[in-house]
Amino acid sequence: MKSILIHLVIVFLIMSCSQEKEIRNVDIYEIKNIGDLSTTEYTVGKIIKLNDEANEWYEYGERKILISCKAKIKAGVNLSLLEEGDIVVSGKKIVIHLPTAAITSFEMNPNDIHTEMESISGFRDKFTQTEKNLFLKQGEVAIRKDLRQTGIIKDANDNAGSFIKEFYRNLGFEEIIVIPKNVENEK
Amino acid sequence: MKSELFRLLKNIIAIGTIIIVGYYAYNYFFKEASNELTIDKSPMHIESIKAIAEIATISYKDEVVMDSIEFYRSEKSVYDPREWIRIYDRNIKRRITLIVKGEVKYGINLNDENYSIRSNTDTIWLYLPTPGILDVLVSPSRTEIFQESGIWTDTERKKIELLAKQKLKRNAKKLNLGKKAKVNVIRFFKSIIDDRKVVIITFNHD
Numbered sequence: 503m504k505s506i507l508i509h510l511v512i513v514f515l516i517m518s519c520s521q522e523k524e525i526r527n528v529d530i531y532e533i534k535n536i537g538d539l540s541t542t543e544y545t546v547g548k549i550i551k552l553n554d555e556a557n558e559w560y561e562y563g564e565r566k567i568l569i570s571c572k573a574k575i576k577a578g579v580n581l582s583l584l585e586e587g588d589i590v591v592s593g594k595k596i597v598i599h600l601p602t603a604a605i606t607s608f609e610m611n612p613n614d615i616h617t618e619m620e621s622i623s624g625f626r627d628k629f630t631q632t633e634k635n636l637f638l639k640q641g642e643v644a645i646r647k648d649l650r651q652t653g654i655i656k657d658a659n660d661n662a663g664s665f666i667k668e669f670y671r672n673l674g675f676e677e678i679i680v681i682p683k684n685v686e687n688e689k
Numbered sequence: 690m691k692s693e694l695f696r697l698l699k700n701i702i703a704i705g706t707i708i709i710v711g712y713y714a715y716n717y718f719f720k721e722a723s724n725e726l727t728i729d730k731s732p733m734h735i736e737s738i739k740a741i742a743e744i745a746t747i748s749y750k751d752e753v754v755m756d757s758i759e760f761y762r763s764e765k766s767v768y769d770p771r772e773w774i775r776i777y778d779r780n781i782k783r784r785i786t787l788i789v790k791g792e793v794k795y796g797i798n799l800n801d802e803n804y805s806i807r808s809n810t811d812t813i814w815l816y817l818p819t820p821g822i823l824d825v826l827v828s829p830s831r832t833e834i835f836q837e838s839g840i841w842t843d844t845e846r847k848k849i850e851l852l853a854k855q856k857l858k859r860n861a862k863k864l865n866l867g868k869k870a871k872v873n874v875i876r877f878f879k880s881i882i883d884d885r886k887v888v889i890i891t892f893n894h895d
Contacts, residue, residue, distance in 0.1 A: 531751040533866070537877050538796075540743040545736045551729040572736065573828075576743070581881065591883055606745070607794065610828040612850035617843050631785065631846045632837050633726070638829035640728045648733040661740050672806040673813060673882065 537582030538606045541661035544575045544654050549618070550641040556624070563624015569637060572614035573645050576607040577658035588683065595677040596670050602682050603658035605649070610642060743823055745796035746873035747866050753856045755787045755849045759839070783839020785846070789853035790831040793861040794824045795870035812887045815878060819893045820870040822861065825854050 547570065554565040579601050588599040615638065622628055663680045670678045759782045797804075803818040827850065875890050882888050 531749065531860070533864070533869075534748045534750075535873055536745055536748045536794075537873075537880075538743075538745040538794075540741055540745065543737075543739040543741050545739075546733050547736050548733045549731050551731050552726060553729065554726055576741070576824075578743070581877070584881070589881065596883075607792075607824055607826055608828060609824065609826045612827070612847045612854075615843075615847070628840070630837055631841045631843075632834045634843070634846075635829055635832060635834050636726070637728050642828055642830050644728070644730075645733055652735060657738065657740075661742075665742050669806070672808070674808050 535582070537580060538578055539581050539662060539665070540576040540578035540606045540658075541603070541665055542577045542654055542658040544577075544649075544652065545572060546575065546645060546649075546652075547572050548641055548645055550637050552637055554626075556626075561624075561626070563622070563626040565623075565626050565629065566619070566621040567617065567629055567634075567637070568619040569634065569641070570616050570618050571610060571638065571641055573642070574607075574609045574611070575605060575649060575654065577603050577654045578606045579603050579658070579662045580606075583683075594675055595679070596675045597679045597681065598666060598670075599681050599683040600662060600666060602684055603655050603662060605654070608642075608646070610638070742799040743796060744799065744874065744877060745794045745823055746820065746877055747795035747870045749793040749795070749861045749864070749866055750790070751793070751857055751860050752788060752790045753853050753860070754835075755789065755853045755856070756784070757786075757845075757849055758784045781838070783841065785837050785839075785841050785849065786835040787846075787849055787853065788833040788835050789827055789850065789857070790833075791854065791857040792824075792826040793822060793857055793866075794826070795820055795861075795866050796823050797821075797874055798823060808886070812889060813882060815882075815888065815890045817874065817878075817890060817892055820867060820874050822858065825858050827854055827857075 550567075550569040550571060552565075552567045554567075556562060556564060581601070583601040584599075590597045617634070620629060659682065666680055667678045760780050761782050797818050797820050799818070805816045807814040807816075832850065871892065878890060879888055
């Protein structure tokens with residue numbers, strides 16, 4: 503009975519010092535008027551690799567993981583950046599100074615993320631969801647970086663030009679000139 | 690002989706206790722070190738390229754909290770020292786809390802079948818599809834795992850993330866953004882069309 507009482511006192515002492523993480527009460531949102539014309543959609547895939555070998559004397563065993571993921575990226579032009587004077591009409595001729603393309607949206611759907619292989623040996627812990635999210639964040643950064651090497655922006659510029667030309671042709675214009683306008687509109 | 694055996698047992702228990710305490714101390718003090726793990730370099734491959742014509746006129750950014758808790762089913766016994774940790778943990782078996790920041794985009798997705806233009810010398814008729822949700826964008830960089838205790842599988846986490854997406858969509862719908870998107874689509878086309886002509890825009894063109 504005495505030992506139970508001592509244990510109880512210890513447990514209550516620990517509890518009294520405990521600090522529970524408080525969940526933030528979130529009520530913030532943002533509504534923005536935009537004018538993005540997305541003209542190209544790329545779907546890319548990546549295998550995220552991690553080999554966590556024992557680095558310290560007290561660690562025994564290793565952990566390995568392979569996660570496959572996909573990202574859907576859209577690129578296009580922000581037409582809300584068009585200013586007065588960017589569209590010049592003279593009779594059946596129209597000249598448009600079109601803002602250069604940029605990434606308009608980036609999505610990594612949870613349905614397209616799969617752990618393909620997970621190997622734990624020795625006394626190592628399993629990978630937690632927090633750790634997996636950290637690897638996915640790094641994967642996302644790598645995808646965004648690699649995107650610059652693809653032709654997504656060029657394709658988006660070309661497709662935007664074609665769409666605009668087709669659109670104005672349908673409106674009855676005979677000569678349509680699209681001139682790229684350099685603006686910073688990367689998202 | 691008996692006393693030696695007793696001493697051996699005592700030593701084993703003492704060493705065992707030191708190992709267990711050491712293990713928990715390591716977990717307590719060094720577990721955060723795993724945040725320093727970095728992924729290996731691997732190539733990215735392009736799976737598909739598509740030409741599209743989507744006009745997004747409203748962007749709605751929001752943050753949702755998804756909290757999932759599982760409690761022990763049985764009642765805890767204060768007389769069983771093995772269950773005292775449950776008192777400390779408020780009878781929580783496992784818990785995961787995600788903060789998901791996302792973006793909902795409204796607009797129209799044009800293709801050859803759902804839009805057309807007719808014009809004469811003074812009027813332009815534009816037939817467009819009804820504006821709706823184009824994308825609900827979430828990604829790992831905008832997802833924070835605020836707390837995690839117990840073991841959670843990928844499937845469970847995925848389910849929570851998909852629920853977060855649904856919640857973002859519901860929040861957007863509550864604000865009646867479809868109507869606002871429609872007004873913006875009209876404004877958008879009027880701004881890029883020759884203002885000397887009358888522009889008539891009709892939605893729900895299939």
